[in-house]
């Protein structure tokens with residue numbers, strides 16, 4: 001079945017005519033590998049090619065496919081094999097299907113997934129269009145993925161349109177299964193076990209893709225990327241004892257609870273180091289598993305099909321690398337135990353109304369900044385998700401500025417709160433003892 005439903009009429013001045021000269025004794029070589037059009041992956045236009053009807057560079061237009069045969073694989077559904085010896089570089093078949101927009105591709109992929117379709121047939125045509133061979137297509141739709149392929153996809157310009165073909169990358173003998181590397185991009189959801197059987201198999205379809213690698217990043221032993229050993233630490237042993245301080249304020253228990261929870265955020269009651277969590281700053285993406293285009297301009301976008309050929313969904317669901325790492329057992333703790341601040345002393349210091357008020361105010365400011373950051377993220381999420389498919393660099397400046405501004409406010413509020421804690425608790429402890437207000 002033809003991929004094009006209508007023939008796009010090219011303007012005459014857009015037609016590229018090659019400079020080949022027909023040798024009447026060697027007509028089979030007309031528009032061969034040295035043809036200017038062939039060199040630029042463009043088919044010659046009938047009626048304009050100097051080689052006339054002998055032109056060999058109209059393979060898509062004339063459906064000059066290699067002989068292939070459908071066969072049933074084990075665990076991978078149907079596959080396609082060579083039904084004749086195929087030469088390296090030979091055009092095997094066009095990847096035909098419905099040409100649809102990226103929005104439509106996203107929608108369809110979600111629908112197919114919801115319908116429980118096991119196999120995925122949507123591939124990228126270019127940045128804006130996809131080919132969906134789910135309902136209409138050629139035998140090309142049955143070619144499976146391999147991590148050690150004998151074919152590849154190539155884009156050709158045919159009568160002004162981009163079309164995708166499968167080409168042999170090596171000599172293929174009759175009876176051999178045809179396969180190309182899907183360059184499958186994984187965006188979450190079910191992980192499909194790759195059954196290509198190649199020695200270099202990446203185990204899951206899409207395992208080489210960024211989304212897959214980020215999601216599955218575990219905290220391995222010996223992974224020193226986030227070591228904090230070198231950071232300077234505050235030594236609580238330098239604090240003065242505060243036995244003489246009296247607890248006078250009845251709100252102290254409540255305040256202590258607040259401070260305790262903040263302190264536990266600082267890890268093991270350690271004031272020496274803090275880390276901030278940006279709620280909502282990193283989120284799982286769900287863009288219908290429509291994958292981005294692979295490098296080199298070859299076909300690469302494919303919707304991850306829900307063919308679950310084993311129990312390989314690790315149950316983590318979607319989430320950021322950071323979130324996933326948190327759930328990986330045996331991962332290293334980011335921060336090791338440190339010396340502890342004496343809770344009783346801290347409580348006594350918080351008996352001061354002045355200190356309490358300041359901390360409550362800082363807390364409130366931080367809460368507001370966090371809420372703002374969350375809402376900005378929700379506002380930006382569609383833009384971010386839209387642009388992440390190409391590159392985050394392409395986010396409009398105004399969007400990036402808004403995000404940076406909200407992040408800075410949140411950081412400042414965090415800083416103010418912790419600074420207030422340090423100023424009112426740690427410093428008096430070190431110098432003058434308890435706050436005179438208490």
Ligand SMILES: C[S@@+](CC[C@H](N)C(=O)[O-])C[C@H]1O[C@@H](n2cnc3c(N)ncnc32)[C@H](O)[C@@H]1O
Nearest residue numbers: 076077078119120142144145194195196305307
């Ligand atoms: C374009 S279709 C290929 C034809 C498909 N086997 C069929 O029966 O229609 C892509 C789907 O085939 C399956 N598939 C292809 N290559 C695979 C592989 N190496 N390992 C496991 N499944 C594979 C996956 O379900 C994938 O979504």
